[in-house]
Amino acid sequence: MILVTGGAGFIGANFILQWLAHRDEAVVNLDALTYAGNPENLRSVEKSDNYRFVHGDITDADLLQQVFARYRPRAVIHFAAESHVDRSIHGPEAFVHTNVTGTQRLLDAARRHWQHLDGHDRETFRFVHVSTDEVYGTLGPDDPPFRETTPYAPNSPYAASKAGSDHLVRAYFHTYGLPVLTTNCSNNYGPFQFPEKLIPLVIANALAGKRLPIYGDGRQVRDWLYVEDHCRAIERVLKRGRVGETYNIGGWNEMANIDIVRKICAVLDRWAPLADTPLKHPETGVAIGHYADLIAFVADRPGHDRRYAIDARKIETELGWTPEETFDTGIGKTVKWYLDNRGWVARVQDGSYREWIAQHYNPSTYKAEK
Template sequence: MKILVTGGAGFIGSAVVRHIINNTQDSVVNLDKLTYAGNLESLTEVSGNERYVFEQVDICDREALTRIFEEHQPDAVMHLAAESHVDRSIDGPAAFIETNIVGTYVLLEATRSYWNQLCVERKEAFRFHHISTDEVYGDLEGTDELFTEETSYEPSSPYSASKASSDHLVRSWLRTYGLPTLVTNCSNNYGPYHFPEKLIPLMILNALEGKALPVYGDGMQIRDWLYVEDHARALYKVVTEGVVGETYNIGGHNEKANIEVVQSICTLLEELRPNKPDNVEHYKKLITYVKDRPGHDVRYAIDATKIGRELGWEPEETFESGIRKTVEWYLNNQDWWSRVLDGSYTRERLGSN
């Protein structure tokens, strides 16, 4: 099978591409605009593989998408390209509307045109898999409630509202046009190659540099943490085995308050990097509480029963095993994250285009 992965140079997208190339015989066409969060250095281990092709394309560019489909003739689309940082959506929502809503529409139309001209056998086998977020559901009250595939949508931020809109578009293209679509909604991902603006890598790298560890509000916002390589396995299982028209929630079964996550990182660093910066006595003393973000959801938690029951997927990593692997990865891969922090990964990329 040949799979077109949009956003394949991003955090989750690159994990999906690495998983497919390293663990299957399928081919990948990686389509990525290469915004600030797209990093081809996250794909170094597979970039020379004959089953991997990269195309620098904006999903809003219909002409370029048409060329991609005609040239590569994919058997499936895994749509991960998206603006995804809540804080950035609050400061500048326009890019989120353009990429997450308009871009998804343009991609759906390009896919539909391509799909319509396939032979009957290929048409029936084709899949359009849209990867979304649990943030479309809003937040949960109490400690027992979980997001299920039937939970109503109540997005709280421009980011989650734009993703909710794209989910609706994808489902309507199945209902109206018959395009064989599937949707997955995942909890918070973490792991190797995570862009340093997100909570876990930000805390690791700030601690290593002796900088403050900023925690929003009281730090009691609860998230369900999913190791990114577990997520990649789940996504591949959905695109290859999932039922058209179905939605699958993907979670890590690891609910943690943000402050617990930060404290876990500090504890691991005390063990793994005891030689601290001169200004640091204990990593936990770097924790600083800052003003909460507007509209901050209090609790997310995924019920991933359906994908386990119907497709046989379960996360392999506990939070404890996954966060240890993550901290160790950042300690052992300074070349990757230092080039992200100083911007050299984008300067060299732009210079070669």
């Protein structure tokens, strides 16, 4: 079996669902169930004979030792992380604790487990560390995309904590010989994403008739990757990746945030037309004709990176992986999922989440779209 950390979160849950749908190999999911970890994401497999859930934290060294001793996984897929830049700005310590200390303790537990394996089991054991393109810093408008050899230059506490975890993974390979692989991915989107991130936030706010907050001028560029494409890439890295290597995973979809929001609004105009469910502007009370009428600009966040872009040629050339979804097909599937699962959205939007949104997107900072 394989051990997945953070499997109740957005990418981890999609990975487990995809894995169990196509493979007859068991998964152990270790998750602390923080605000973004939701067992409901895995309800369809929770009674499967091939699924085990362990509630716990990757910083708990004793628990990690027990999990490895009991389940003896042939591989670790390490998703567990604090992952939102805005939260890291207001509370960086939690990011260092989980992303750096937690990764180090997980590496130690995996190393002890691996060192006691014999023969084929020892040779085939793998530790796949899932990281982010944010460790590379920011790009100018004409700079080439990030490659695996791009120097690290993290600009937020989140990115710095992930960079620290990447360096630890590399060190455990070079110092101890632990068979590790690292992936650095671009912005993911798709089903089960917690609605603090741009795409699900825009969908949820639009359907509720709330403002659609856009940082700064909205011209920050990101490379967008549909989550199921990302999960297929991780499987490919686990199966065929060269030990000790890093693989960048991207969707070849560079788009500005404001263009993403307008595209989502256009899809909603077609699939959830306001003629069927009229909405009024939250400030003026006047009926709106299009979801884009809800767009508003807010003060930019500190240290906001201007552009990310991934050069994914290494994984495409060496491992034969390419994304199956274009942004248009992926965003269509994503919007449809959120339209069909409004109950899920409502259940994850509890009081603490609404309080956090109010703190970071205060209506008094809104400006009309330029």
